[in-house]
Amino acid sequence: MNELDWVEFLKRRFKEIGDDCGVVKKGDWFYLFTNDLFVENIHFKKGKITLKNLGRRAIARAISDIVACGGVPEFVSISIGISKDFRGKALKKIVEGIYNFCKEYKLKVVGGDTSSSPFFFLDVFCLGKAKKVVLRSKAKEEDYIFLSGPLGRLKFSQVPYIRVREVQSLLKKYKVNAMIDISDGFFLDMYRLLKESRKGVLIYRENLPIRRWRELLRGEDYELIFVVDKSEDIERLKKKYFLVGRIKNEKFGYKIKKKDTIEDIPLEGYLHF
Structure with missing residues (x-):
């Protein structure tokens, strides 16, 4: 059983699972909940990232899920497993x-927990809210697929920029039917969106903002794949973001256009197990 099989098993048991966040509607607002683990020797290695950036990146990963559902992150709770190598000044x-990142993104730290651990980890719970929630499951045939930025530029030692303001502006101006952040590679996360929407796709190879093919497979980019309704005028949108494909019906499959050929897309990306 790999990570994809495990998630499918959980979704059969817990029907509400399926998006970047848990979603609860109360009054005029949607409240968005997410948890994200940042584990030593899985997501980072000691000495390969500065300690300050380690804290910043852990929070960035969590709030990216809120933004991918169309929300604004507001509160975080942080649990820390402390190993013998991460004590005192470290x-x-x-x-x-963590403090500096939360200040930059106007987040309030409201709680957490601490434990000793044989390895270091951060477990970040985040709460945000949205007037309109954007799910993975609402893409429609012939909708436009956009990328929010280039892939493969961010080093694992760096902190991703999370597009909170850009997404809010986007949702005010355009009908965005589906969205997902890229945490496990473009192809794998695109597949997750398509599976929830029960759709196929045609990706345009020449439009992908990459330098090397492998940049489509690596995780931790935290750019956004967003799907804009086919009725929208996208000319201005194309000047700021990257139009990389169109949504197709499910029978079309998962394909990429390379010059004059159309090929199946390999289901590759980062899986935890």
């Missing part, structure tokens, strides 16, 4: 990184 630098 731990203070990590917390300083």
